[in-house]
Amino acid sequence: MDDSVETVSDAQLMARLAGGERAALALLVRRHQRQVFQLAYRTTGDHVLAEDIGQEAFLRVWRYAKRYESTAQFTTWLYRIVVNLCLDAFKRRRPITGDVHANGDVEPARQVGTIEAGERADAVQRAVAALPDRQRLAVVMHRFSGLAVRSIAEATGWSESAVESLLVRAYAALRRALQELEKK
Amino acid sequence: MACPQDNKILRLVGGELAGAEERDFRRHLAACPVCADALEALSSTWNDLGAWQIETRDADVVERVLGQAEAQEVATHTPTIMAVFTRGWLRIAASIALAAGLGIVTGTLVPPGRVAQDSASSAVSADDELINALGLDELATPSATRLPLAFEPVAAPNGEAES
Numbered sequence: 381m382d383d384s385v386e387t388v389s390d391a392q393l394m395a396r397l398a399g400g401e402r403a404a405l406a407l408l409v410r411r412h413q414r415q416v417f418q419l420a421y422r423t424t425g426d427h428v429l430a431e432d433i434g435q436e437a438f439l440r441v442w443r444y445a446k447r448y449e450s451t452a453q454f455t456t457w458l459y460r461i462v463v464n465l466c467l468d469a470f471k472r473r474r475p476i477t478g479d480v481h482a483n484g485d486v487e488p489a490r491q492v493g494t495i496e497a498g499e500r501a502d503a504v505q506r507a508v509a510a511l512p513d514r515q516r517l518a519v520v521m522h523r524f525s526g527l528a529v530r531s532i533a534e535a536t537g538w539s540e541s542a543v544e545s546l547l548v549r550a551y552a553a554l555r556r557a558l559q560e561l562e563k564k
Numbered sequence: 565m566a567c568p569q570d571n572k573i574l575r576l577v578g579g580e581l582a583g584a585e586e587r588d589f590r591r592h593l594a595a596c597p598v599c600a601d602a603l604e605a606l607s608s609t610w611n612d613l614g615a616w617q618i619e620t621r622d623a624d625v626v627e628r629v630l631g632q633a634e635a636q637e638v639a640t641h642t643p644t645i646m647a648v649f650t651r652g653w654l655r656i657a658a659s660i661a662l663a664a665g666l667g668i669v670t671g672t673l674v675p676p677g678r679v680a681q682d683s684a685s686s687a688v689s690a691d692d693e694l695i696n697a698l699g700l701d702e703l704a705t706p707s708a709t710r711l712p713l714a715f716e717p718v719a720a721p722n723g724e725a726e727s
Contacts, residue, residue: 402630402633402634405629405630405633406626406629406630409625409626409629409630410624410626413624413625413626417625418618421618422616422618431625434625435625435628435629435632438625438629439629439632439633439636442629442633443636497615500612500615501615501616501617503615504612504613504615504616505616508613508616519613522574522578523610523613524613524616528575528578528580529571529574529575529578529580541571544570544571544574547574548570548574551574551606551609551610554609554612554613555605555606555608555609558609558612
């Protein structure tokens, strides 16, 4: 493969992957793993689970490459896989409250910048984690993955109005939760 | 948020409104305090959420994914022990069925009631053919009447042999 990684589109890589070129998979993983991991982590609150979800998502990309239709945007297709894996994970595991260690302690958000910023990040993580699953998934995709309402609807299979409703309720709940934390 | 323009506020904050649609909505915001308050609240929450940055760990799953893909590819092309076992038994069963079928067609296998008679005669017949083929028919004739006699019987005038 002599093309520059940047110039090859996702759809082209998928076509190569469907043709059996496994190197195309490596490029797709490198290009999207960060976004996939962040979506899975913010949604599940578990680093190990998020990595497992990311790994399984790309394996499914490889497995079902021949079914991919280039008319669909690759990222929407990929996010749909990740969303399904996250929804499956919700069914299997306990409610999330951030990273939960074996002893039951909750790992605070990884600190970035000052201590105050770290505390703020921790508060946001807890507030997001406290949302119902579907609201959390919608708000993570909207606020952190930067997906438009229509893209979220396509990735989740929910209607646009359902996504909007979830987002309105989620942001309202987050606002209340963050105001409560500020008062303390 | 009670204003029916909730969806527009979401899209504006999410950067989805543009052009004439954005202009029209901003005009509405200037005239609607409910929507203006809702926009301010959502913008504030949106900015607060930005505090949650995730450190990207060295979670490079490329090698793991490629390794798994290769392993699964090999697995799909390599029959499992169970598959080999099952396929082996199927072959044996098919062979037995084929042999039984051929046996019935050629008469080697017959219904139980005819076994003794037919197998005895066919065994004798097969023996005879073998003996004839080897040129031993004079030495190995099973019937006593066909043994070479030490003397020639003399035919009596009435046709009876003398003892």
